[in-house]
Amino acid sequence: MNANKHTMRDKAEQFHQYHVKGKPLVLVNVWDAGSARTIQSTGAAAIATGSWSVAAAHGEQDGEALPFQLVLANLARITKSVDLPVTIDIEGGYGRSASEVKQNVSQIIDHGAVGINIEDQLPAGEGLYTVTEQCLRLSAAREAAEQADIPLFINARTDLFLQQAPEQHNEALLNEAIARSKAYAEAGASGLFVPGLQHPQWIQELCDQSPLPVNVMVTSPEPSPRQLAALGVARISYGPYPYLQVMEHLKALGQRIIMGS
Template structure:
């Protein structure tokens, strides 16, 4: 793949309902190369993992320039499409989101995650506010001539305990899904949703391909594919597993065993 446009087109085509794109989230160039070597068809960062790997907290605490520098090293080290998680876009206003998305494209990304959770983690942007922000991201992509995959994350489910997930919340998500699609989003990301029945109904009714996040070995991609999921990501799980392995490796060496 020689151009960013080709990578972006391929990345779009990889989102297929019932045959999902599986993304093992990375945090730096080294982890990106490892996942590429494992047979990945695309590379995705996870904001929590990137922040932790740089000694930072999640929640846009990591300076955006450092986010871009890390992205540049990733895109330069692999030949696969790269999508980046920029949390809430690193800006409250649409103009800020537009500028930041322009920078992300300039540094080689063909996809971006933008969430509707407020930066302090309490509450969500209104549907209208988030649509303005997503539209600004689409404008940035159009001006760059790149068919950027905008993965619109909604935290409706994440901000409610799993036992409270029900059809009332599902309807709220569907309202956002439809509005986000009209604003220029390419996909819908619903972290926190684990209920198979609700996942299946969301996949059936959403006009956008659905991304589900897995934070353990279960459910398997095959099971989520049967529910109609188009994209599966693993968030901080790969980083946490790698760090646990590193700690165990270190303990064994330092204890002399």
């Protein structure tokens, strides 16, 4: 095993260990090498990209509009710029078939990532893959990791809660998320990502019943990160929020400069 592969294995194993129920890994999502270096300087444990932010930083819309080669090039710059484990949001895997997902995940690993987010939302946001379809895709990602001899952290994202308005969330949706979590775990997933879920009781129920560590995205002041930890969450992320905050600051700065010149 070459030194680089050995280092990647160490980073991947370390990244797995950061996911502790009740003591969550906190990830401030980045979009390029510069933002990754900045977050590394804060004492972060790991680096995570957000697809929305990466796309916006390239002048594109989210939804796999950014060409995959640019995704890879951006990832390579990030992994070369930081010493921390890097996980990348690859949306739906840039391919509908399991074989496409496997090929793309292989390239992601080749470019230095030790973790991925991969979602079960169909391209263009038109519903979800069936459990069977998504399990085949997750298994393909795991096969790619095994062939590369890297214990890739596969964060299986389910868009069940994003596809419905918060006021329409119910026990049936929660039960479907639990069922998907169990199926995704058997298919080789390492974690379950549930963006859009905000109801504290359901977060706790999911954390209690999911065989996978649960990742929640912060979208509002409540529940707070401390509350999420108490509910059993193992990973907290911020999605597009850091990018949006930075761009608001840049806009305000620009306005002050232009108006004052």
